[in-house]
């Protein structure tokens with residue numbers, strides 16, 4: 001059950017994210033806005049993470065290439081990790097309900113709200 005975004009306990013540096021970008025006509029409506037920590041938010045805008053659907057319960061999130069690889073691996077370990085990631089991505093395709101649970105976990109509103117930015 002615990003994959004990268006599920007482990008997100010970040011309660012600070014939360015950002016408001018528009019699922020359909022404002023530049024593409026996304027409106028400032030409840031179904032289109034969600035809270036993300038700045039790390040996951042940056043990953044989204046870098047194209048590493050994909051978010052689709054409608055807030056709050058219809059959001060689907062998945063990593064495009066998997067979370068960033070740790071630095072300092074030797075080339076062999078790196079290749080092994082990449083192969084493992086690819087295998088996981090194929091597993092995820094067959095378990096959509098899991099990625100829904102992940103989305104809820106990461107976007108759950110927190111009591112300890114830090115500064116909130118909007119993009």
Ligand SMILES: [Zn+2]
Pocket residue numbers: 016017018041045119
């Ligand atoms: Zn955003």
Ligand SMILES: [Zn+2]
Pocket residue numbers: 008010036037038039040041106
């Ligand atoms: Zn996060």
